[in-house]
Amino acid sequence: MTTQRKTVFPAELEQQRQTVLAAVEDAARDAFVELCQEPEIADYVAGLDAAALHHLQQAQHLHFARLLTEEDPHVRDSHSCDLGKVHQRLDLPADWLVLASGLFSAHLRRTLMPLIQVMPEWEQRIIRRLANDLVLQLRTMRRLEAEEEQIIERIDLLLLSEPDEQQLLQRMLKKIVLIPGIDGAWIGKPMDGKLQPIAIAGERMASYLEQVDIRIDAGPMAQGPMGRAWRSGQPVAIADLQSDPLFRPWQETLQSTGGWRSSMACPIQIAGAQQALFGTYSCIPRYFSSPYRRRRLMQLARMLGIALEKQDQRERLERSNRLYQIFLSEGDILMRSRSPQAILRRTCHRLVENGLFRTAFVVQPDASGHFVPISAAGVNSDRLSQARIPVDQRNPPSLLATAWNKRRSQYHNRYRDDPTYQHLEPLFAEFGWESIAIMPIFHRSALWGLLVVASARLDYFEHTLLSALARMAKMLGFGLDELTLKNQIEAEREEQSWRAEHDLLTELPNRAAYLTRLPQAMESDRECLIAVGMMDLDDFKPVNDRYGHAAGDWVLQTIAQRLRAATREGDLVARFGGDEFALLLSELHSMDDLERVLHRVRDAIRSPITLVTGQSVQIGASLGITLYPLDEAPAEILLRHADQALYQAKNDKSRRERFFRLYDGIEEVSLPEIPGPQN
Known part of the structure; x- marks a missing residue:
């Protein structure tokens, strides 16, 4: 007997559809509750918050409803593939999908049993559509997982193959933003309390970072995922940026430039220390809620840390090479510099060239017990004198005081973060310092000063750089020692040279200096007369005999000073020994010029001289003069002629009208007027 199928009218179809939808809702709810109790799913569920669980439940319900009511197979398949992508991005376990599909099928078949009994094809529909949906989702998830693994493998290969570290990071x-669900990524390094981007990828990422202020120190602009990750040293994931209250300062910029919904920040360790941050953004809410996803990003952060360490090693090598070049040039600085100030100034400027250090300076303690800069270069170096850092280590402490009192090198790669030196934090913030190194300078075996260099980067100083700085400080000390010795030798040489040409008692030039100067005057002054004079003091011996040699020395010193004052600029007064003096008077245009000078000389000598004892003495002088070129003799003969004239002046002392006598060879010669320079 053939059973005839009952005809279903349109009203009955709508009723049937409502029955199915109600059954789907009940079955999805019951299946989800049972699913969350499965041991295989418990670990995953424990890592999700209530909002994420509710979202998953609602999404599962809507998916099953669409799956069973949508008649177009292409639409159903496309929806299954899209959902597989979402589940992969959310790191939903495959076991979850299998169990969820099985539990839902069982609950739905029980709920729809009355309908299935009337229309058996509904059971086959449920089985076929759920099975096809599961296959498509799992296949999509496996494909995306394989693509993600390939991306990670390519990143691994990049670490081995890319020689340019900056290019490597980029x-x-x-590659990272090719991972499904990651729409933007960047790496930042701290500088002056902010994060300075050093590599950026993803559409609109650069535009977003240009418009926002992301800090890591304190305040509302440091409460985002990056700031919290830096201070805690742990990854920070934000499920929904639009609803996170701490993300409010960036909400407006986020809407206009990014449109991201979730974010995660991971600290990057370099050589065991936190030195950078890795930020990722997704347009999918709760994308970073998955423990697996967080582990994957932490793995990527470690890989980026390796890349940054390679970059850091290259930069350290470059810094060491640059410092080595400065070290080599230090010898040139020491050779060319004529003062300690010049050595220190040129050294400090070399250290800040090409951005090697932000600031370099040398300090010494002052009388008040504070360090003061004696040379400095770099950013804000002109304001260093305002920083009053005490030499006393007790209160408050400073690394400079430690280096001075312990007499050895000191450094700190996170000076501002150390609570011991919190009182110096405003100073370091003002100058933009993060790391500092201090090297003692020893001069003549004693601690003389401190060489201080500072960087705006954390963890800047390492063994190679510190060793080179220590050698430079030692070389500075050697240079100061050598400069002191060189200056002493030069001073001694100048002293000896001066002594060789001067009379020690009167500090007048001596015979050797006079004999050097006389030929030069004869050669250069051809249009004028030159007077060569030899002079003895009259009645000088009684001064020595009566008052002593000290009084005689005082008289000679006084006469020397008066002779210098009486003669003109360009004239020469010398002492040949005893009470014997010599004059060299140049640029004489007439006999009147000569007599005017000699008149002043006579008055200077005849003026009474008060001795140290208060007593007064008065002496005279005899002078012999010869005139060149009227007397055309060589220099030595001119002096002899002047000496002969002196002898005659002394013999005629009792009857002479003037204290000087001209050499006989020219005395009777008429002296013509020689025109002076035109006014």
């Missing part, structure tokens, strides 16, 4: 980030 290429790694470009």
Whole structure:
């Protein structure tokens, strides 16, 4: 007997559809509750918050409803593939999908049993559609997982193959944003309390970072995921940026430039220390809620840390090479510099060239017990004198005082973060310092000063750089020692040279200096007369005999000073020994010029001289003069002629009208007027 199928009218179809939808809702709810109790799913569920669980439950309900009511197979398949992508991005376990599909099928078949009994094809529909949906989702998830693994493998290969570290970072980030669900990524390093981007990838990422202020120190602009990750040293994931209250300062910029919904920040360790941050952004809410996803990003952060360490090693090598070049040039600085100030100034400027250090300076303690800069270069170096850092280590402490009192090198790669030196934090913030190194300078075996260099980067100083700085400080000390010795030798040489040409008692030039100067005057002054004079003091011996040699020395010193004052600029007064003096008077245009000078000389000598004892003495002088070129003799003969004239002046002392006598060879010669310079 053939059973005839009952005809279903349109009203009955709508009723049937409502029955199915109600059954789907009940079955999805019951299946989800049972699913969350499965041991295989418990670990995953424990890592999700209530909002994420509610979202998953609602999404599962809507998916099953669409799956069973949508008649177009292409639409159903496309929806299953899209959902597989979402589940992969959310790191939903495959076991979850299998169990969820099985539990839902069982609950739905029980709920729809009355309908299935009337229309058996509904059971086959449920089985076929759920099975096809599961296959498509799992296949999509496996494909995306394989693509993600390939991306990670390519990043691994980049670490081995890319020689340019900066290019390596950029290429790694470009690979990372190819991972489904990651729409933007960047790496930042701290500088002056902010994060300075050093690599960026993803559409609109650069535009977003240009418009926002992301800090890591304190305040509302430091409460985002990056700031919290830096201070805690742990990854920070934000499920929904639009609803996170701490993300409010960036909400407006986020809407206009990014449109991201979730974010995660991971600290990057370099050589065991936190030195950078890795930030990722997704347009999918709760994308970073998955423990697996967080582990994957932490793995990527470690890989980026390796890349940054390679970059850091190259930069350290470059810094060491640059410092080594400065070290080599230090010898040139020491050779060319004529003062300690010049050595220190040129050294400090070399250290800040090409951005090697932000600031370099040398300090010494002052009388008040504070360090003061004696040379400095770099950013804000002109304001260093305002920083009153005490030499006394007790209160408050400072690394400079430690280096001075312990007499050895000191450094700190996170000076501002050390609570011991919190009182110096405003100073370091003002100058933009993060790391500092201090090297003692020893001069003549004693601690003389401190060489201080500072960087705006954390963890800047390492063994190679510190060793080179220590050698430079030692070389500075050697240079100061050598300069002191060189200056002493030069001073001694100048002293000896001066002594060789001067009379020690009167500090007048001596015979050797006079004989050097006389030929030069004869050669250069051809249009004028030159007077060569030899002079003895009259009645000088009684001064020595009566008052002693000290009084005689005082008289000679006084006469020397008066002779210098009486003669003109360009004239020469010398002492040949005893009470014998010599004059060299140049640029004489007439006999009147000569007599005017000699008149002043006579008055200077005849003026009474008060001795140290208060007693007064008065002496005279005899002078012999010869005139060149009227007397055309060589220099030595001119002096002899002047000496002969002196002898005659002394013999005629009792009857002479003037204290000087001209050499006989020219005395009777008529002296013509020689025109002076035109006014």
